Amino acid sequence: AQKVTQAQTEISVVEKEDVTLDCVYETRDTTYYLFWYKQPPSGELVFLIRRNSFDEQNEISGRYSWNFQKSTSSFNFTITASQVVDSAVYFCALSEAWDSGAGSYQLTFGKGTKLSVIP
Amino acid sequence: EAGVAQSPRYKIIEKRQSVAFWCNPISGHATLYWYQQILGQGPKLLIQFQNNGVVDDSQLPKDRFSAERLKGVDSTLKIQPAKLEDSAVYLCASSLDRVSYEQYFGPGTRLTVT
Helix, strand or coil: CCEEECCCCEEEEECCCCEEECCEEECCCCCEEEEEEEECCCCCCEEEEEEECCCCCCEEECCEEEEEEHHHCEEEEEECCCCHHHCEEEEEEEEECCECCCCECCEEECCCEEEEEEC | CCCCEEECCEEEECCCCCEEEEEECCCCCCEEEEEEECCCCCCEEEEEEECCEEEECCCCCCCCEEEECCCCCCEEEEECCCCHHHCEEEEEEEECCCCCCCCEECCCEEEEEC
């Protein structure tokens, strides 16, 4: 069974500080996909990134960067120079390549990390 | 492009009452998902539709929960009768098709059962 662990329940940082959100996953599949979603106070989940298990290159998008390490089963997310608008709950999620039994991609979410950026 | 729409945004009911939530996915999206998000946890998939057929409902408590997507567009999730532990946010999401990785989420319906 697949599992996602986000050990940090809540993090507070002062604006302009860098912050890293940790994500550790478990899966028996060799092909899988990892995701990060942002859930602002408005409630809807916003897709941030998808990474497949064969691509271990780190990715940078503006102030966001992701570090994928298969050796430690981790997919960490760093926000550089944090801003108040980054305050939200961030979810890491895992999807195994194809669930033939269900005929679908099953997204398993972690419990989320609540990030508060203090001005 | 309009996003996923859900209504109502908030609902308070007493236990043993019934409640229904509505979702309208992004136009052209064949796959629709209902998730339950209990406070402090990540979303958990309840049911997945492909057009108007059910792909996966293995985690739907079928004794009290039901869902339909009759014309393959909008969908309704019903709880009857509600229990205290059903208090949660119910999220609807859609994707282009069942092999698409990216799911687009609506704002959710926050249900409080007293």
